Amino acid sequence: MREEDRQKIETLAEALNGAERILIGAGAGLSAAAGLSYFDEEVFKTWFPALLKEGYRCQYNLVGFGDEDWSLGRKWAYWATHVHYVREVFPSAPLYHELLALLQGRDWFVVTSNADRQFFRAGFPMERVFEYQGSYDNMGCSVPCGHHTWNSLEPLARAREFIDPETFTCAPEGIPRCPVCGAPAEMCFRPENYAEGRDRYVDFVNGSEGKRLVLVELGVGFNTPGVIRWPFERICRALPEARLFRVNRGYLDYPGHKGYPTVPPELGDRATAIDCDAAEVIMALRDM
Ligand SMILES: [Zn+2]
Known part of the structure; x- marks a missing residue:
């Protein structure tokens, strides 16, 4: 791992330690890092x-x-x-279990575009997970x-x-x-009770005003940026106490599917791009 990335992950670890709330945004890159790749x-x-x-x-x-x-x-x-x-x-991936362990004892919520049910299978309490695009x-x-x-x-x-x-x-x-x-x-990826999950997500975001909220994007690219990527930027912009960490690395073998781990410059030092695989970051956080 490059020294620059290691320092950024240390900054993320510090931010998580000091966070009052943690909002995880998980995309296909998280499952790919866990071994479930649709490019395989x-x-x-x-x-x-x-x-x-x-x-x-x-x-x-x-x-x-x-x-x-x-x-x-x-x-x-x-x-x-x-x-x-x-x-x-494909089994319940250990990487998801590691992520759940990192969140233990914290006030957190997950929004995901993944339909693969890895959060459910890893034992995440699903009232804290919103499957934005439903599930398989x-x-x-x-x-x-x-x-x-x-x-x-x-x-x-x-x-x-x-x-x-x-x-x-x-x-x-x-x-x-x-x-x-x-x-x-x-x-039909969206279940009948879809609106309840969406309301819990909205309530979590609205209830984060004035709190030290840390937004962590894991493996979210530009396939469906309107689901997590753009809303996370807007949430960070709207809530002055919030910080955004964007963790993503591209599928280098597949041109056009780069991770684009960049953040809007207007967010200044409240937003950090980490050009790493989600697995590298989760395992580094575990060991810090
Ligand atoms: Zn019918």
């Missing part, structure tokens, strides 16, 4: 061999696959396999005939039994359906 080509070869032949290289090529001209059967073969890998094959555990009606959502894991496990490995397509009888109207389901 070896994982792709193992779980999606039929798609490899079609020119796809990694899950990131497909994770927001609305642009793909796929049949319903292909779409569900993909979701059933992708979510199975993320939720059930939720399914809804494609019509939709109502606002109901339901757990996706069982229907997806059933769908996997109907996947033809040659064509990587789920047979019609395996396609998850709405329990009310029978229409095909939709991966």
Whole structure:
């Protein structure tokens, strides 16, 4: 680690020690640092061999696959396999447990764009975690005939039994359906109680006025900057006691997916950019 980065992490450690409140913003870079990377080509070869032949290289090529001209059967073969890998094959990552240990005894809240449920699986009290983009555990009606959502894991496990490995397509009888109207389901990342989580997040931010709030971004890039990155800058700007630490490193092998660990100059010394992997920072904080 560069000396410059080590000093910045020491500054972060001091800020956390003196903080009255800690707000963590977690993006895909945190899970990537924990080993769950949608850029992993070896994982792709193992779980999606039929798609490899079609020119796809990694899950990131497909994770927001609305642009793909796929049949319903292909779409569900993909979701059933992708979510199975993320939720059930990949373990609860030790890095998330380390992060939880760092927060023990503190007044904290987490907002995350990750749908992978790593916070839930590591035992974070979920009333202190807001999954801004919902999670892979939720399914809804494609019509939709109502606002109901339901757990996706069982229907997806059933769908996997109907996947033809040659064509990587789920047979019609395996396609998850709405329990009310029978229409095909939709991966519906936001659960029915989404608004409650959002309100808890807003309350935490509003209640931080006049307090020493430390905002820590872990692995948040420019994929969906409106979810965490820009709001964190605005919160820091609005609350004079707040400090922002932006921890991110780019996916150097994938041009266009740099981490851009920069902070707005107008925040002055209240904002610090740390050009490191989230795992390096969390482990360094643990050992300080
Ligand atoms: Zn329905």
